[in-house]
Amino acid sequence: MKVKRYLVHDMNEAMIKIKSELGMDAVILNTRKIKKGGLFKFFSKPLLEVVAAIDEQPISTTKQVPIAARTEHSEVPPVIREAPAPNKSELEMSELKDMVAALIKKVESIENKTEPATETETPSDRYIEVLKELEIQAPIAKKIIEIVQRQINLSEKNHDTVMNAIKVIAREYLGDIKTIDTDMPGKPSVYMFLGPTGVGKTTTLAKIAARLALVDNKQVGLITADTYRIAAVEQLKTYSEILGIPLEVIYEADELDTAVKHFKDKDYILIDTAGRSHKSKELKSDYDELVHYLDDVNIFLVLSMTTSYKDLKSIIDSYQFLEQYRLLFTKLDEANSFGNILNTRVLTGQPLSYFTIGQSVPDDIEVADKERIIQYIFETES
Template identity: 65%
Template sequence: MKVKRYLVNDMSEAMIKIKNELGMDAVILNTRKIKTGGFLGLFKKTVLEVVAAIDEPVLPKKTRQVSENNSRPEHVQPVKEPVVVNSEMMELKKMVQILIEKVDHIEHTERAVQVDSEPAKESVYIDYLKEKDIQESIAKKIMEIVQRQISINEKNHESILNAMKVIAREYLGEVKTIDRDLPGNPGIYLFLGPTGVGKTTTLAKIAARLTLVENKSIGLITADTYRIAAVEQLKTYSEILGIPLEVIYEASELESALYKFKDKDYVLIDTAGRSHKSKELQSDFDELMQFIDHATIFLVMSMTTGFKDMKNIIDSYKFLEEYRLLFTKLDEATAYGNILNLKVLTGKPLSYVTTGQSVPDDIEEADREKIIQIIFDEA
């Protein structure tokens, strides 16, 4: 009795293989669908298992009798041994059924182990997100949602990775830039943030973009008179772009500066960069806001700053009710998870990102798709 097991896509494929290999007299003993292949339960494929058998004929036995006077062999007619096909088939079916039950038990045990190992696999992906500079608490939130959204049968590396990207993209939320805002009378924008994050250069880039691309009329005001270099830098940009600039040394001078720009589309105000540990942060802000009816605030953060310091900076500006996140120096960063971290931490909208020192080129809208690509190293 010859028995063979076939793994095929369908019965027609099985029939062709069985006929070619076992012949027309073969008998199919069992068929069932199983999953095969994969690693740690991932990438498994459903196939059809077919067990077939054929009764092998008894081959003739040759005996030779050599006479004393003649050395030529003499052939004896083959003797057919009795074969009880039906009983053998029944016995074979029982054996196959026992084997199938054992295999089912093994596969059930493997599936139980895979289910038990789900936390271990989740831990692997949490570590993967942490390598992207995404905070552990946020990584866990993402994976909790992934576990709820993807069924066990659908879980593989590709589906998990895609789900993580979708969730991260949703966390990034709506992007708010100046050109998307409704027209103001004029629209007033304050740029806040610690020393060295690139507020002045960033403000100049946005001013150039609004002037050259959007064809808007702009007025610039700087209150950053603590650094002479910052004032001179903004003067140079204003002269090149043909944008008027007002320098104020006291908060009270802001009122007259704003009056001069009452007919402009937008007024951009550069503020003094202070350490986030400074006690004057709120008092400086409150003094300026005495002379402004309403302003949109950009909190400028450098991507070269670690998360712990970023969090401290955010905490130091907790007196702000509303603001937009603006990230600079992406070209100098090695990981980009902090964009997602700060978005989740603050709940504030993203606005712009800067990617170099060139004015006006190295600034762009904080596009969610691009951010996902750079976070997951796909840019």
């Protein structure tokens, strides 16, 4: 069986080519239009695809008249072709068409370079996809898999071993955890809480203050500069009264100096700041005005776990004027995925500190333990 495929402008052109190349006994198996931008994108007009075939050893029923029997007036041509007998059964023809269709599909997949070649997907590609499904950014996922691949064979047969190795590398990427310093060279140690509005800075500050005062028996003073929201001041006043921790409210930056001196006998001073949109032009100037009155300050950048990576990156970019800070994530109880913990840690190079897991003060806060983080990130991996 000889099969040929033609790309022509119309059926007449197809018939001429088929007759000249395959002969009168050729059978047309399939025709279809190829639209502009289809299989061969350099054609500007639609084309017609015609697939024809011929049996290279046809069953011939041709009878020839012996030359000696020919006469001058004979109306019988030198070669008489009788009506051809059926070439194939309908079933055979259907099978032939299926074979040709499969051949066409294979040719198209080779010609169309944009089609995904799933057959060439490697084990490393598959494991990168696993990490991306866990909301780990592609560059980080690729780096982790590259490291794992140097150590063990990536195979579905040892999936559990591969995943364990991935978790080990991810754990290393998390780096050191840095919370409130306990080995203070001098006191008081000052901590300022920064971050966009709505992430829970005030509640988080109260949770840490409660731990320091009730669990660690430390002397703590609270300062709030968040006078834009009356509710925030009242909220911190309520916590202050319940916990027995003194609170100073400042309305102007220059009042901070007096408030800090008022708490000079304390072990820790925690400063709440106003929530600002990370797109605010006053973000850096507000910060500069406050730190001008502080000899030394440690920063917690408070971020919500429910924020998308794109927005987290935008927030972090807006705080690029900070040289050092500690990442503090809130609302883990409201999140569906936790890959952004790793993403943000790698993006900033800054240490993780605490997580908040609810609204209860002082209970719903925990130190950002690395084993716990890995559990958070990979708990949905099946």
